[in-house]
Amino acid sequence: MKHATIIGSGLVGSLWAIYLNKAGYKVSLLERRGDMRKQNLSAGKSINLAISYRGWKALDAVGVGDIIRKTAIPMYGRTVHSIDGKTSFQAYGINNQAIYSVSRGEINARLMDIAESSGMTELYFDSHCTGVDIDKNMSYFEHNSNGIKFEIKSDVIFAADGAFSSVRYNSMQKHDRFSYSQNYIEDGYKEILLPSNSDGSHKLDKNSLHIWPRGRFMLIALPNPEGSFTCTLFMPFDNHKYCFNNLKTKHDIIALFREMFADFYELMPEIADTWKDHPTSSLAIIRCFPWHYNKTVLMGDAAHATVPFYGQGMNAGFEDCTVMFGLMEQYGDDWNACFEAYEKIRKPNGDAVQDLSLQNYLIMRDKVNDPDFILQQKVEKRIHELYPDQYLPLYSMVSFSDIEYHTALEQGKKQDADMRDFIEKHQITPEMTEIAIDEIIHKALNKEILV
């Protein structure tokens, strides 16, 4: 029986085990941490995530989507909280398209369960990888507590061991001509749990992603099934008026929330007391190439860790599985050909999802408040509604399609320029009625092709 080693039983590693089982592979799935199904989640990772089209596609292909859907909360758009406490809603798509807030731990646990229940995946916890012998397809581990060392030889090795991948660090980085970068952005983040009302209901509309955009920093909130919201404050570590290093006392924290997030502060006056429940964490973009040597390959964050601002980290990692599986069907056991095709296809997409993520930080923290952006988004969405076959806004390409990320990025740039021209040319203003805008669109779209 063919045998694969997967290093890392996180979201991508666990899903990939299910795929490999389906393809007839026996899988050894090794995890540095303990069994998360028996313990609390580790710190430093956000406890909920947004699944969008690519994620569902990868889950549905192995029949896991419906299990996850049971606890997923649709978010149909952004609720933008202005500094004066007013809110406005910006739909993400048309026809009730949504991204879905899910619990990271819940998905991960279900994926492990399914992999294990196949009888073809063996899970090893508390076992950290000390290196891979790339020439021999041998991976080496040490048990965290008893220090016992062991090795696993297999036909192929998948490293899905995250942004700080030990396989990449121990066995690829020193390889001649391995390009690598880890770039921390200026900003960090801190999670804040906004509890439910006493009756278990949500304190904010649960069907949207809430944003308090404040230019150089922002607060966001995603709903959890049990009534709470996981909120995240993103801001620079230092060198700015509003930055983490200026939040030294409870007084500083309260002052920030009173001044900048007054409506949120009303919902959570205990904010300063819970401040230390979560660490302040950093954010990095990690790029590397190649993604494989011989029969050892990187997947997910190990290959292309990104900042979280497009909600595409997990979706991109799951799409790695979709693409890899397609290539396995094409190349069979010729792993070298498979991995070469995989990295050739996925590297530009990994780069693009990182560029898109950085770009979306500016949108979320600043532009969603900008009348020009709001108008442009409105016009784009309306064109998309009226002529869905002719126009797909960037957000829809990324979140509601599986158009390659790099195509979406390029196309998005072009569309952005075209749309500015369109609005200027037709002198569209925020005051214009919807009927008037529709008329302009119909007239234009019948004569000219926008994209």
Next chain:
Amino acid sequence: MKHATIIGSGLVGSLWAIYLNKAGYKVSLLERRGDMRKQNLSAGKSINLAISYRGWKALDAVGVGDIIRKTAIPMYGRTVHSIDGKTSFQAYGINNQAIYSVSRGEINARLMDIAESSGMTELYFDSHCTGVDIDKNMSYFEHNSNGIKFEIKSDVIFAADGAFSSVRYNSMQKHDRFSYSQNYIEDGYKEILLPSNSDGSHKLDKNSLHIWPRGRFMLIALPNPEGSFTCTLFMPFDNHKYCFNNLKTKHDIIALFREMFADFYELMPEIADTWKDHPTSSLAIIRCFPWHYNKTVLMGDAAHATVPFYGQGMNAGFEDCTVMFGLMEQYGDDWNACFEAYEKIRKPNGDAVQDLSLQNYLIMRDKVNDPDFILQQKVEKRIHELYPDQYLPLYSMVSFSDIEYHTALEQGKKQDADMRDFIEKHQITPEMTEIAIDEIIHKALNKEILV
């Protein structure tokens, strides 16, 4: 007595030991390799280097320059070898300014001798660093052959352990918010030793740096004191007509040299037989930040390894010593303040010397053959000659001054644009007489300020 640990006894580490001795520090100088004074040089490093102004300045400050000068060969300019065998000479500066070809091993050995002879530097060979405890100023080593482990505690730790710095890798890279990149360029290099004539004389003019620019690749030659030249072929590894991966047989090598470097081939018809004397090596740019944590700091290639095309790698590393020493005099034992100032000053210069190096590859392999470039260089040099206080060409800023690299880079860009305008505006052509050009320059420089 104050005690410093220096990891790496290469060029920068050995020179820095001399500086520290001068400042009253006892130095432990540790080297992963054996004592190079007792053995052949290790492969993979070019055996000669070009010293320019910054290097001499750093050496002269501790009285070492004159010892090195004894074997240094001045190169007053480039001798460009066209494909038809014609040569032309392009002076680097004015008034016999030169860069100096020196033996890497010779300099390194003399620096070690001087450090050792002070009685204040203790050298440890064959001892590789396994890590540094940044909080405790403790560094850990293991002897290569007997496996004995030992540790050194000191007041301060300098990591001058090269492009693949073990201190950076083992003790800094996993530090939160440590930005790091290693980017290999598409091209590699192979060294070739062109022997002397049988009477010990040089086969080419020994007072210039020889270049065979061929657009996408090039051959260069630097003179050695004993009559040979160290030549280096730079070309892409693959994906080009002329690339290392297309040089599989002796026939391929001979064909390349016959076709592209016919005059060189005549001097060295045995080229194909010596092909395997040196490996084909890769070229990387390594960037990181910060350069220090607590009292452990990176110097030289460990902080800012570059590609060799401006001949500034060693010069930049030596300048780190000049700057660090100046800051030590300013900050005394406040190493944290010293290192913060050092990295703040030197990081933009490390980045700039890398950008300049990449930029100079295009110049060396291609532009030195371009009539527009040759004309512009001629005009620039003449302005510099006539008005030395008003105009300094980029090459002179980099090689014959200690203007900060980042200033040279910015100023160079501006001057390049200005000079194109100047040549166009005054319709200067290659056919113009020197007198006519001088007249234009005098007329212009009295009225307008060029830079």
